[in-house]
Every structure is written in C-alpha cells, then in structure tokens.
Amino acid sequence: MRRKLAAGNWKMNGLRAALSEIEALAPKAAAAPGCDVLICPPATLIAPAVTAATGSEVMIGGQDCHAEASGAHTGDISGLMLRDAGASHVILGHSERREDHGERSEDVHAKVEAAWNADLIAIICVGESLDQREAQNTLDIVGAQMSLSIPDGVTGLNTVIAYEPVWAIGTGKVPTTDQIGEVHDFMRARLERRFGAGVGRSVRLLYGGSVKASNAGEIFRVSNVDGALVGGASLKAAEFGGIIEALAGV
Ligand SMILES: O=C[C@H](O)COP(=O)(O)O
Numbered sequence: 001m002r003r004k005l006a007a008g009n010w011k012m013n014g015l016r017a018a019l020s021e022i023e024a025l026a027p028k029a030a031a032a033p034g035c036d037v038l039i040c041p042p043a044t045l046i047a048p049a050v051t052a053a054t055g056s057e058v059m060i061g062g063q064d065c066h067a068e069a070s071g072a073h074t075g076d077i078s079g080l081m082l083r084d085a086g087a088s089h090v091i092l093g094h095s096e097r098r099e100d101h102g103e104r105s106e107d108v109h110a111k112v113e114a115a116w117n118a119d120l121i122a123i124i125c126v127g128e129s130l131d132q133r134e135a136q137n138t139l140d141i142v143g144a145q146m147s148l149s150i151p152d153g154v155t156g157l158n159t160v161i162a163y164e165p166v167w168a169i170g171t172g173k174v175p176t177t178d179q180i181g182e183v184h185d186f187m188r189a190r191l192e193r194r195f196g197a198g199v200g201r202s203v204r205l206l207y208g209g210s211v212k213a214s215n216a217g218e219i220f221r222v223s224n225v226d227g228a229l230v231g232g233a234s235l236k237a238a239e240f241g242g243i244i245e246a247l248a249g250v
Helices: 016-030 043-053 079-085 095-101 105-117 130-134 138-149 177-195 197-202 213-220 237-248
Strands: 004-009 035-040 058-062 089-092 121-126 159-163 204-207 227-230
Touching: 004 089, 004 159, 004 204, 004 237, 016 035, 016 043, 016 058, 016 237, 035 089, 035 237, 043 058, 043 079, 058 079, 079 105, 089 105, 105 121, 105 138, 121 138, 130 138, 138 177, 159 177, 177 197, 177 204, 177 213, 213 227, 213 237, 227 237
Parallel strands: 004 035, 004 227, 035 058, 058 089, 089 121, 121 159, 159 204, 204 227
Antiparallel strands: none
C-alpha cells in the first residue's frame, strides 16, 4: 500500500516570516496520519524550516541539487548539503528548472543518483507543454522523460514521480480527471514494465498543476494519483491544510 504524499513547492517564495506557516501545518499533518506532508522551501529557509518543523510530522525538502557532492560550482547546492541541513526529499527536473536552467532529462538522471547517494528521496518531475499536448504527444513526452531521467535502482522508498503538465502550472487550468488518469495509468504501467510489478507498484505518483483545496478531492480520486505536488496553494497553511484534508479523506 502506497502512503499518500502532499508536497508543497514554495519555489522562489518565502522569507523567514513564512516559517509560521510551517508551524501552522503541524496540527493539520497530525490530523492526517495516513499522509506524508512535505514542504520544499527556498534553500535559504531549509535549515530554519527543519527547526520550525521539529516535533511535527512535517518533512522538509529542497527544490534542486547539483549532480556532484561538492566542488567548484558557484551558487549550487549538493544533495549532501540538503541532507546535512535536515532535508529528506529533493524535487528534481521541475519544468521551471528545465526552462530557466536548460536542464535535460540526462541532467536530472545524474541529480537523482546524487540525491540517492545523499540519502534523499528524489521527486522527479515530468510533463508536457501545451504544444505537445495539442499535438497529441503527451504520452510520448512523458515516457521519454521517464526513460531518460529515472536511473536503474529506483524503489518506492527512494523515488516519487510527479506528473506536472507545464500548461497547468500556475495557470488555474487543470486537466480533466480522464486526462490525469490516462497519464498516471500510463506512468504506472511503464514503471511496472521497466522495473517489475513490485517496484512499479510501490513508486508514488503525484499530480501537480493548479491544485487547490477546492479541486483536490476529485483529483485524488483518480486512479494511480497518490498525492500532489502543490505550488501556490502550499504557501498558506490554511489552503494547504485543506489539500491535506482532502487527501486524507480519499
Ligand atoms: O511544483 C509545483 C507545481 O509547479 C505546481 O504549481 P501550482 O500549484 O502553483 O500550479
């Protein structure tokens, strides 16, 4: 049985005052014992966020890591550093990293291995652009991203896959539940085919893109959706708490 996961990606948002939102999430996470709750704040807040979450069920993660453990890479952060700061997870291959920093799936593959070496759980993001969906290439794109970015050695304990259609991120546009189900069923089948049924069925699959408390319930009822990777709606504990509640209720 896969544990559900509500993951919040704060992206480039959050000053120290926002740590109170993490404290406010503690009772909401405690009220949802069947769900893992994760917040990925900007790098500057990881260590204080770990402190703010101490004693609660809320876990803290990073939003990217370098493929090397250390070295001459100005401005970068390694998986080992995230782990040392108290992080348990790291988001890799988010479409904003692919767009802003030219990350390719091959780069994501190397970062995932670095994350595993640092004992972090990798949350690997995949998803199609609007042009790709309109050209009916969604499954080909998602399949290729999975093939190239997921290394051998994946397990349900070291990896989560997030399906995030680029056109749904921050736009308020959400795919239909049929569209989400089609991609999640495809991802599940692909994982089972490549890694075997045991591993393939153990990896959690998240949906991401304009999830909020009001639409979370119907998304979480879609087959093979094990939770969500949430951007804007994770910034406030009240809204993210509603998403956690919806996940716990499925
Ligand atoms: O990582 C989160 C996703 O990019 C979704 O962002 P959003 O919930 O603001 O659409």
